[in-house]
Amino acid sequence: MSSTHPLKDQLALLIGIALETVAPDAPVSLEIERPKNPDHGDFSSNAAMQLARPLKRNPRELAQLILTGLPKSPLIARAEIAGAGFINFHLTPAAWHGLVPQIRAAGAAFGRGDAGAGHKVLVEFVSANPTGPLHVGHGRQAALGDAICNLYAAQGWNVYREFYYNDAGVQIATLANSVQARAKGFKPGDAGWPEAAYNGDYIADIAADFLAKQTVKSDDREFTASGNVDDPDSIRQFAVAYLRHEQDLDLKAFAVRFDHYYLESSLYTSGRVEATVKRLIEAGKTYEQDGALWLRTTDYGDDKDRVMKKSDGTYTYFVPDVAYHIAKWERGYERAINIQGTDHHGTIARVRAGLQAAGESLRSSGAPTGGDNSASALADSGLPTFGVPLAGAANVGIPEGYPDYLLHTMVRVMRGGEEVKISKRAGSYVTLRDLIEWTSKDAVRFFLLSRKADTEYIFDVDLAVARNTDNPVYYVQYAHARICRVFEEWGGQPAALDGVDLAPLTAPHELALMQRLAEYPETVATASKDLAPHLLVHYLGMLAGDFHAWYNAEKFLVDDAATKLARLALADATRIAIVNGLALLGVSAPEKM
RNA sequence: CUGCCCGUAGCUCAACUGGAUAGAGCACCAGCCUUCUAAGCUGGGGGUUACAGGUUCGAUUCCUGUCGGGCAGGCCA
Known part of the structure; x- marks a missing residue:
């Protein structure tokens, strides 16, 4: 019984008492429904129909027995049997009146x-690489992530908001090259403009501030530009800090905050990537082929094995991803929720397979698996069957479904009856800030949350500003x-x-x-x-x-x-x-x- | 070709996770201000829940197949 409906819970209690006498041993899942048809009362129970099969008795007869055994209550005006064996309850007005002081006292x-009982959950969302302004898809993620954090906190969970990004990969190199070209006076389309480059106006802004030796400060870093166009490291670090700061402004306008920014590069410097690879090899879940190292993800339901280490010695993206999620577990987050676009759905099987395979190494090497006892303690608390993370020790016990993913589809923007695809600032897409400036934080949040995450959403700007x-x-x-x-x-x-x-x-x-x-x-x-x-x-x-x-x-x-x-x-x-x-x-x- | 997600009123979406006659809002039609905000409310028409089977007291919901749409499938991230 997981209802949190004040009156359903009280009715369930009463029916439970009646069932004690009618069928003390038959397990019934007490679902109290609210009928669609008002003639069927305020609430109804199908307990008699559930019992009919195991007891081999007529459901309407059983319903009558339950009614007879039902304790008197001031909540119930009358209870009657209907249909195949439903018990319909008509409540007294006083039953409803009782809610009002309860609500007002709770405030x-x-x-x-x-339900969360203080357990730790980490919600990872937005996680945009700092290569440009946040777009409307990130907005959907920010709205979803923040609302889910709020919802979990309201259910008693200890919630941690994390933003994961990469400040050192190929995309960042492209960013640095773009800013450097701008700083040297090239424009998109010029001879000498890099082939792979970001063309939005914001690149010119970054270049100008870099040349002016500005200092930029974001929530997780601060950097002062050298102003030297032949200093690629300074350009890269300045551009990253600049765009992180821009994202901070977008997120602040959206009233979203994070507890922590986690760098993909830190997984390499801390040795976590190497340790994860070692663990997977020890688990016997890897093999070499064509000069590359592969992981047998097919052992865990993936449709083909995946390359971990490329023949050039570098790792594919999902290796640090696995290392990152082992770290989440070891940091004590028995639940992790990742909010991403549906285009990432391919990573789910890989990351989960990697986590399970990593667990094998400790199991096969006879490492202690102390998670068992505490895991059953958790199960007793009524939570899903998570194992309990051991601080800094084994990851054995990471559940198969770890982490949870919430995938969302794309957002399209309509304004004046036409689809808007281009933002001047970003060059190639509509930014979150555009949307907030055209409408309001409240409208963007409410609209982006108004549809199931996996259905495509068309954001109507004109509707969002309508005052009717x-x-x-x-x-x-x-x-x-x-x-x-x-x-x-x-x-x-x-x-x-x-x-x-x-x-x-x-x-x-x-x-x-x-x-x-x-x-x-x-x-x-x-x-x-x-x-x-x-x-x-x-x-x-x-x-x-x-x-x-x-x-x-x-x-x-x-x-x-x-x-x-x-x-x-x-x-x-x-x-x-x-x-x-x-x-x-x-x-x-x-x-x- | 394979995997995942989706398919409900003309449009955008619900349906308490298997319940009784599938509900709202737009749009359309007809009404309601001497009143605490008409920035609102009331009523009406509109459906073979994509299609075909199966499971059972009972299916929009679970299973199988077909059709249609989206996403993904690289030693890319």
Whole structure:
């Protein structure tokens, strides 16, 4: 039973008591559903249908037995059997009213859970190499990554945000060459302009600042240019620091921050790459062919073996990737979530195969595998079956599914009825900063999170700036602003609503709103478990819709004091859910619009 | 050719992970301001869940196949 729905949980308890007498030994997974058809009550249970087969009895008869054994409760107005053997529960208004003080007392904590129990999770996202401005795809990743971090933190996980990049590879060499050519006065298209080069205007900006011997400071580095166009090392380091700083500005405009920037080059300097290769060889999972060293990834489900070490002695990209993920595990992150574009899906099998193969070396050499005991302790806590990392020791026990990947598809941008493909600054793509400047941080975040990660998304710039109901982010924020306006007009303090009698809340819109509010914690829990922030976006849209409908049907500040106070209390609970939900998405909740 | 992902209203997406009559928003049509923000609300039409089988009390959901779309498949990252 993983529900976090306050009323479902209470019903499940009652049904559990009834089942004790009906079928003490038959294991039933108690799923309480919310029927689509209101005639079927507020909640329904299919427990009788589940029991019918093992007990070899008629489900409707079993349902009757469960009903008979059901303890009396003030929550239940009536319970009845329907269909093939559903038990439908109609709740009392008081059952719903009970939620409002709960929500108001929880405040910012409403919707938080403790499923993570303080365990460590590392979320890696954006991870753009510093070769140019961040594009809209990085924006989708930043929005997804940050929202998932927030969701996990809200479920009690100890969350670490990491940005992984390479400051020394082929792409960086191309960057340095491009800046050097610019600094020497060449332009794209000139004779003497490098064949492989970045052509965006930002290259000229970097070159100008390099010649001016500027100092640039990013979140993870600082460098002063030598100004010497024949000093490739200085050019490279300056360009990297400059673009990292540019990315910092983009991310700040997007309100995304990282705990750490991890350099691919550090995996070489620390010896982790060499150690990983050694481990894979010891595991007996490698072989030499055509002068190269191969890894038998096919032993772990890959469709062909992969080259680790090229005949020129250098490593292919996935070797440092494996080393990096061993390091994540050894740093104590029993869960790792990587957010990347779908074009990277080929790396998943390789990295996981590498991690499993590396584990073999310790297993086969008889190294201690002390993870077992602690792993079962973890299993008892109800978490997925992760082993426990041993600080600085074996990686034996890295689960097969480590790390988790969330892959997202491309974003296309529409403006004025046409697709926008080119940004002047970047040269070849639309940048995240373009999008934020054309619209707003809130709109970009909300829009990019509004679809499942693996469906292609078309970002409509005109819609994102629209100030009407067509624009989903305004629709939600507007609901919040309306509530704030009502409280301003009322003039009292929310605290004055503590303990008010909620019995006047009987209108259909009020009931519907309370039912929706009850679903909030469950929505947050599912969105985090499934790495699916779009579920929360949709929920907030429906919550706002329920509120707007109520607002239009009933006036809050009526003469009857009891009705007024009860409605204000419900409006306050709604406000809390909207604020909390938007905060998880990284979207603000303005009090005036 | 092979692997992974996807296919739901004209469009963009849901469907509580196997539940009852598949739901919203756009768009279209018809209504609602002497009122706390009409930046809003109410009602209406619109579906063989790509197709064909299978599993069972029950399938948009799970399995197999076909068709269509995306991505990947290099000693590239």
